[in-house]
């Protein structure tokens with residue numbers, strides 16, 4: 159398999175992200191952009207979020223092709239904790255891309271950002287995402303009831319974490 163890379167997101171990634179995120183197979187991803195313009199606005203804010211150490215968002219690249227996104231959101235109360243979130247183009251699912259991207263983001267989070275704890279929070283029925291967390295050796299810590307707002311309902315989440 160071609161090596162997976164991550165790089166900071168660019169405003170020019172907007173159209174592809176929209177295409178990936180609005181695909182009907184994308185059930186569990188909470189943040190669905192409404193237009194290319196809205197997605198561009200989100201991407202423009204990335205620089206400021208990095209500067210303020212709030213969020214570090216990357217594009218996932220394979221063979222020069224944009225195939226997904228991954229981000230580290232820093233807890234603003236406990237700034238040594240981060241949450242990793244990710245998505246991959248449906249046409250590339252099941253090839254280990256999310257797993258590879260999590261490993262890269264994790265390395266950045268622990269060694270560059272010096273975070274001490276990384277969390278992955280998945281919708282309770284999002285088995286693929288839970289598999290990714292398990293394959294990357296995140297420990298399942300439990301069920302967080304009503305944690306995720308999904309399609310207007312508060313649903314349970316599975317919390318995974320890794321500490322350094």
Ligand SMILES: CC(C)(COP(=O)(O)OP(=O)(O)OC[C@H]1O[C@@H](n2cnc3c(N)ncnc32)[C@H](O)[C@@H]1OP(=O)(O)O)[C@@H](O)C(=O)NCCC(=O)NCCS
Nearest residue numbers: 186187244245246251252253254255256257285286287289
């Ligand atoms: C979750 C997601 C990122 C996984 O991406 P991916 O590149 O396919 O992930 P990987 O290939 O690294 O690993 C997925 C694993 O789940 C498995 N899997 C997928 N669907 C499954 C299912 N319904 N039941 C059991 N296992 C399943 C795959 O077989 C694979 O495991 P394997 O390597 O042991 O075969 C992708 O499905 C996605 O983008 N979903 C929508 C967004 C999302 O849910 N993001 C996560 C928010 S926490």
